[in-house]
Amino acid sequence: MQNKAKPVKKRIVMSGMRPTGPLHLGHWEGALQSWLKLQAECDCYFSIADWHALTTEYADPSAIREHVRQVLLDWLAVGIDPEKSVVFRQSAIKEIPELFLLFAMIAPLGRLERVPTFKEQKTQLSDRDLNTFGFLGYPLLQTIDIIVVGGNTVPVGEDQVFHIELAREMVRRFNQFYGDVFEEPMELLTPQSRLPGLDGRKMSKSYGNVINLSDSAETVKKKILPMKTDVRRQRRSDPGIPQDCPVFAFHKSFSSASEIAEVDAGCRSAAIGCIDCKRILIANLNRFLEPVRERRAWFEKVNVDDLLAPGNLRARERAGRTLEVVRKQVKI
Ligand code: SF4
Missing domain, CATH: 1.10.240.10 (Tyrosyl-Transfer RNA Synthetase)
Structure with a gap:
C-alpha cells in the first residue's frame, strides 16, 4: 500500500513591534531582514503593537501615535510591502481584547509571574510602577496577537522563546477546555544581531548608541x-x-x-x-x-491611516472568523 504524504501545513507568520520610536540598525539585523525573506515565501501578519506600548507607557501615552507612524514608515522604507503582507495596527483589531479576556479567565497567575522578562523589565524600568494587571498580562496579549489571526510561525530571537512556550501552553489549556480550536504556534529562531551599539554595548535607544534607519x-x-x-x-x-x-x-x-x-x-x-x-x-x-x-521620503507624504487601512481590514476579517469559532466553542 502506498504511504499517503502528510499534507504540509501552510506557514502563517505573525510578528510585531512595540512602537517606541524610530527603528535602528539593530531592528534591521535582528528582525526586519528576516521578515523580508519571510514576506517573499509565506503569508505574513505584521502588527504595530500599540497596546503593548501602553503596558509600560500608560502614564503618558502621548507619543505612541507618532511612534506608530515612525515604525510604519521604517517598515515600508526597508521593503515591508502591505500588498504582500498584512500590515496593521494592533488597536484596530477589537477582537484582540475579547479573546484576551477569555484567555485571562484560564491563564494561571503563577505562570505569568514566572515569565523571566516580567521580573527583568520591572527592574530595568524602575522609574515607573509596573505592578499592574496589564503589564503582568502582556505575554498573554502576545499569545492572542499570534493566534487571533491564525499565526503558527513566530520569528523571534532566543530571548523571546519563553513567550512562545507560554503561548503553546495557553493554547493547549484552551483546547482542553473548549475543543480543538487553535494550532500551537512555533518559534522560528532569527539570527542573533551581531551589531553592537556605537559604544560597543548592545544597540539600544535607551543607551543613545544607535544609528536609526532614518x-x-x-x-x-x-x-x-x-x-x-x-x-x-x-x-x-x-x-x-x-x-x-x-x-x-x-x-x-x-x-x-x-x-x-x-x-x-x-x-x-x-x-x-x-x-x-x-x-x-x-x-x-x-x-x-x-x-x-x-x-521613506516617498511614504512620508501619504497619510498613515490610509496606509494601514487595508491591513487593518484584512487582519480584522481574519480575527472575526477566529472569534466566531471561539464564541461557539465557549458557548457565550
Ligand atoms: S581599530 Fe581602527 S582600523 Fe581597526 S577595525 Fe577598529 S576602526 Fe578599523
Missing part, C-alpha cells in the same frame, strides 16, 4: 567618526585587533567580503588608520541607507 548621511558620519575603536590603537602606527573594535562589527554587516578582509589585515598591520577605516564604513552604511531614506 538618519541622514551627515548624521551617520557624525555618529561613526567619534566611535571608540580598539584601545591598542593609540597611535596611527599601533596595530590593533579588529575583533575587539565595534567599527569592525559594523563592517561585518555592511561591507563587502574584500573590504572586510582589507580592513582586517590593515588594522592588524597598522596599514590603515582608524579614520580611513571609518570612512569606508560611512560610505557603505550610507549606500545601504540611501534607498531606505528615499522610500
Whole structure:
C-alpha cells in the first residue's frame, strides 16, 4: 500500500513591534531582514503593537501615535510591502481584547509571574510602577496577537522563546477546555544581531548608541567618526585587533567580503588608520541607507491611516472568523 504524504501545513507568520520610536540598525539585523525573506515565501501578519506600548507607557501615552507612524514608515522604507503582507495596527483589531479576556479567565497567575522578562523589565524600568494587571498580562496579549489571526510561525530571537512556550501552553489549556480550536504556534529562531551599539554595548535607544534607519548621511558620519575603536590603537602606527573594535562589527554587516578582509589585515598591520577605516564604513552604511531614506521620503507624504487601512481590514476579517469559532466553542 502506498504511504499517503502528510499534507504540509501552510506557514502563517505573525510578528510585531512595540512602537517606541524610530527603528535602528539593530531592528534591521535582528528582525526586519528576516521578515523580508519571510514576506517573499509565506503569508505574513505584521502588527504595530500599540497596546503593548501602553503596558509600560500608560502614564503618558502621548507619543505612541507618532511612534506608530515612525515604525510604519521604517517598515515600508526597508521593503515591508502591505500588498504582500498584512500590515496593521494592533488597536484596530477589537477582537484582540475579547479573546484576551477569555484567555485571562484560564491563564494561571503563577505562570505569568514566572515569565523571566516580567521580573527583568520591572527592574530595568524602575522609574515607573509596573505592578499592574496589564503589564503582568502582556505575554498573554502576545499569545492572542499570534493566534487571533491564525499565526503558527513566530520569528523571534532566543530571548523571546519563553513567550512562545507560554503561548503553546495557553493554547493547549484552551483546547482542553473548549475543543480543538487553535494550532500551537512555533518559534522560528532569527539570527542573533551581531551589531553592537556605537559604544560597543548592545544597540539600544535607551543607551543613545544607535544609528536609526532614518538618519541622514551627515548624521551617520557624525555618529561613526567619534566611535571608540580598539584601545591598542593609540597611535596611527599601533596595530590593533579588529575583533575587539565595534567599527569592525559594523563592517561585518555592511561591507563587502574584500573590504572586510582589507580592513582586517590593515588594522592588524597598522596599514590603515582608524579614520580611513571609518570612512569606508560611512560610505557603505550610507549606500545601504540611501534607498531606505528615499522610500521613506516617498511614504512620508501619504497619510498613515490610509496606509494601514487595508491591513487593518484584512487582519480584522481574519480575527472575526477566529472569534466566531471561539464564541461557539465557549458557548457565550
Ligand atoms: S582600523 Fe578599523 S577595525 Fe581597526 S581599530 Fe581602527 S576602526 Fe577598529
